[in-house]
Amino acid sequence: MSGLRLRCARLLRLAAVIGIIAGLSMVLTLPATPRAKAxxxxxxxxxxxxxxxxxxxxVTTTSEPVVTVSGIVINIGDRPVRDVMVRLEHAPALTASDELRTSLDGGTDQYEAVADFLTVSPELQRGQQAGFTLSAPLRSSTKPSLxxxxxGIYPLLVNVNGTPDYGAPARLDNGRFLLPVVGVPPDKAAESEALDAVPPDTQKPVWMTMLWPLADRPRLAPGVPGGSIPVRLVDDxxxxxxxxxxxxxxxxxxAELATSREVDxxxxxxxxxxxxxxxxLLVTANAMSAGYVVSDSADPAGQLPGTPTHPGTGQAAAATWLNRLRTLAHRTCVAPLPYAQADLDALQRVNNPELRDAATVSPNDIIDRILEINSTRGVALLPDxxxxxxxxxxxSADGAMVAVAAAESMPEDTSGDEQISADITPRRVSPQVALAPFDPAIGAALSAAGSNPVVPTYLDSSLNVRIMHDSSTARRQDALGAILWRSLAPAAAPRTQILVPPATWNLQGDDAQLILTALATTIHSGLAVPRPLPALVADAAARTDPPRPPGRYPNVRGRFSDDITAVISSQMSRLGKLTAAMTTDHRTGLTGAQYTAPLREDMLRALSQSVPPDTRNGLAQQRTSVVGNTINDLFGAVTIVNPGGSYTLATEHSPLPLALHNGLSVPIRVKLQVDAPPGMTVTDLGVIELPPGYLPLRVPVExxxxxxxxxxxxxxxxxxxPLGAPVRLSVHSNAYGKVLFAITLTAAAFLVFLAGxxxxxxxxxxxxRADLDRDPPPARRPKALGAGAAEDPPRPARLPTSARPPETRPVAARRVDEEHRV
Known part of the structure; x- marks a missing residue:
């Protein structure tokens, strides 16, 4: 028994140990409070x-020698944060354009503190915020400075430290931005000795060209053919x-202020x-200036003609804006974007010459007609x-062309001390097309400026930064640094720069003025020389180097799917054949091409790069679906009126009556195809021009x-x-054909024989023989009787036939009497 008790005690102790270990393991596996090292x-x-x-x-030579940074710190977590402190840090000037992006994210080893931490708030509760202001001299020999x-272009960083509840002190966030220093100002108040100004090096100015976009995402409602008044917009x-x-x-x-005579x-x-x-955008603004309506439905499928609308409110604003643009266009350069900012790669997969010309050739004519100018030709702008x-x-199919597009990003040269930026040297990419590239890092910095920052699809993933994390002020500083970097880097080659913002740039008033001020400062300080776009196009087109094609599509983000391009290709084929059959309405002057032009433009709007990359395919599918339904309706609007009964042909040559209906706004050329049964011959009417409305026809048949x-x-x-729906007619013929014709001839010949x-x-x-049933006529008497001639015996008197009793008169006699009466 003692042995049994001993074994039981051991088992109990073992179970207790196992329970303790299990409890500890459960505690260790629970989610721990995030802790960050200081x-x-x-x-x-x-x-x-x-x-x-x-x-x-x-910063210029006339600026104050002190930089001041103001902002706020917001508690966005789920617990209070104590001892919130901030500190300003700096890094050396940038030496490569790629650092315009990489210095704004990632590691912070290159940054050095300017001064000690400044306490912002002893404690920040959830949702609370606290402001701060940090100042530091640009340079100093006796105290901390930048x-x-x-x-040059200097990266700055504001470091935020704090202690979250249940945590340890840590760096909780940082805000980075670029500080462009065009010239170092003098510091007369320096403690040791006065510091003189340091002007920029202007011995190697940069040829500067900047595009200023005026574009918007498509606003015209899809599926509305030409001639529809007023125009319909999807929103206001x-x-x-x-x-x-x-x-x-x-x-x-x-742009008006920067190019005015007072400022420039x-x-x-x-x-x-x-x-x-x-x-x-010009087509839309021009249509709005004449009055327009806005669809009540936000769904593209509910925006077809006939759906509810309400009057638009921007007619006067559109007319005023368009007139101001006309005035500005007469004193500055104007170049077209692809129509609706269509993706040329996807457009080539559609493989429709008519759509290609509408995207790259017709835009010049549209701009020239609406703005009454001569726009720059021979250039294709690809900002997105x-x-x-x-x-x-x-x-290449359009002939000689210069494409302004992003250069291919080049990897960093890890074998040397310097980094290699994107190659922006103009080159020929085909016998017909030359490339005038712009730096993708600079383009990305411009794309991030404004209230709606975007990451362009041409940007390599290695240059992506957290643009939504930075404030609009920080992103504007980055754009200013990008504009000035090449001018302030004398070693950067080539000494050319094209500034290409996104087409749908969303800038606030201060942002736009500061960016154009930076452009003016670069030129007026001697760091840059203006280079008009026509001169840039001419220089690039004159290159004779061997063609070097571009690389592959660097990013699948934003690429239109092959299903979308296949649908557009099919719809364009049908629409082209329908347009070819249309003619001009002489009453209104509306041509077939003008009538279907909005539907072709809808195809380009479906391929627009103005919408976010992640939503492009979905929006394109909605628009093409609406346009496809409209094209089906156009084909169905030209049809044969179904009589709903049967036709009876009196003779073998009686025509077949038909009625055609054209529900389009322009005439259309059509042909009738009649599937006749054996024994019926239909005369081909050839090509018929069917005007709008109804047209009766008589089709000759035998x-x-x-x-x-x-x-x-x-x-x-x-x-x-095929147009409309086919119609089946029920036809009854009374014609007997050749047999009836032979019988009729035979009867006629017999009647002629009897009469003859x-x-x-x-x-x-x-x-x-026909007179055998009649009495013979009386014999003729001689005029004189000769001697010995015997007289005929007297004939009995004959009563008139009418005096005889009816029942005693023979049938033959009654017939003779009737004939005599007649």
Whole structure:
């Protein structure tokens, strides 16, 4: 028993130990409170820093020698944060354009502190915020400073430290931005000795060209053919965009001010600036100025003609904005974007020459007609997508062309000390197309500026940064640094720069003015020389180096699927054949091409790069679906009127009556196809021009039978595309054909024979068989009787036939009496 008790005690102790170990393991496996080491960023967001102001935005020789940064720290976590502190840090000047992006994210080893931490708040509760202001001298020999000794682009960082509840002190967030230093100002108040100004090096100025975009995403409702008045828009956002303070008004106002005679008397900024205009925006604004309606439905499927609408409110604003643009266009360069900012790579996969010309050739004519100018020709602007092999093939079909597109990103040269930026040297990419590239890092910095930052699809993934994390002020500083970097880097080659913002740039008023001020500062300080876009195009087109095609599509993000391009290709084929059959309405002057032009433009709008990359395929599918339904309706609007009964043909040559209906706004050429049964011959009417409305027809036919048959009638275009729905007619013919004709001839010949025989017998005085039932005529008496001639015995008196009793008169006698009466 003692042994048994001992074993039980041991088992109990073992069970207790196992329970303790299990409890500890459960505690260890529970989610732990995030803890971050001091000096390292936390993976869990607790606070966020927002930089609201940097003074000065651009440092020049006339600026104050002190930089001031203001902002706020916001508690965005799920717990209080204690001892919130901030500190300003700096890094050396950038030496490669790729650092315009890479210095804004990733590691912080290159940054050095300017001063000690400044406590912002002893404690921040959830949702609370606290402001801060940090100042530091540009340079100093006796106290901490930013160590700015010469012009350049300097990265700055505001470090935020704190202690989250249940955590340890850690670096919780940081805000980074670029500080462009065009010239180092003097510091007369230096404690040891006065510091003189350091001007920029202007011995190697940069040839500068900047595109200023005026574009918007497609606003015209899909599936509405030409001639529809008033035009229909999907929304009324353009009304506020054209109005004072709107996005397009801000862009236009900034360009007007920068190129005015008061601000730019010598026209240097005007020569460097070129308006990149989307012809689709001009078409929309021009239509709005004549009055328009807005669809009540936000769903593209509910925006077809006939759906509810309400009047638009931007007619006056659109007319005013368009007139201001006409005035500006007469004193500066204007170049077209692809129509509706269509993706040329996807357009080449559609493989439709008519659509290609509408995207790359017609925009010049549209701009010239609406703005009453001569726009720059021979150039294709690609501000939002890469130049691919397919895009080059599409442009090559248009003849000599210069493409302004992003250069291919080049990897860092790890074998040397210097980094290699993107190659922006102009080159030829095909015998017909030359490339004038711009730096993708600089383009990405410009794309991030404004209230709606975007990451362009041409940007390599290695240059992506957290643009949504940075404030609009920080992103504006990055754009200013990108504009000035090449001018302030004398070693950067080549000494050319093309500034290409995104087409749908969304800038605030201050952003637009500061960016154009940076452009003017670069030129007026001698760091850059204006290079008009026509001169750039001419120089690139004159290159004779061997063609070097572009690389592959660098990013699948935003690529239109092959299903979308296949649908557009099919719809364009049908629409082209229908348009070829249309003619001009002489009453209104509307042509077939004008009538279907909005539907072709809808195909380009479906391929627009103005919408976010992640939503492109979905929006394209919706638009093509609506346009496809409209094309089906156009084909169904030209049809044969179904009589709903049967036709009876009196003779074998009776025509077949039909009625055609044209529900289009223009005449159309059609052909009738009649599937006649054997024994019926139909005369081909050839090509019929069918005007809008109804047209009665009489189709000549020849029938050789007497019966009821079904006749199928189809309406087609001259090249064989079916129109409307086929109609089956029930036709009854009374014609007997050749047999009836032979019987009729035989009867007529027999009647002629009988009549001729009677006349012959009467002429000869011979009785005819038809007169056998009549009494013979009385014999003729001689005029004088000779001697011995015996007289005929007297004949009994004959009563008149009418005096005889009816029952005693023979039938033959009654017939003779009737004939005599007649």
């Amino acid at each position: 000096g390292e960023p936390s993976s869990t967001p607790f606070v966020q820093i927002r930089i609201d102001r940097v003074t000065p935005e651009m 160590d700015v000794e010469k012009p 956002e353009l009304a506020s965009s054209f109005a004072s303070g709107g996005r397009l008004d801000v862009l236009l106002s900034a 008397p010598d026209g240097t900024v005007t020569r460097a600036l070129c308006l990149a205009v989307d012809p689709d 997508g890469p130049l691919t092999n397919r895009a080059v093939d599409l442009l 029938v050789n039978f007497t019966q009821r048959v079904a006749v199928d009638v189809t309406l087609k275009t001259p090249d064989g595309m 025989r009677r006349l012959w017998h009467r002429f000869r005085g011979q009785p005819d």
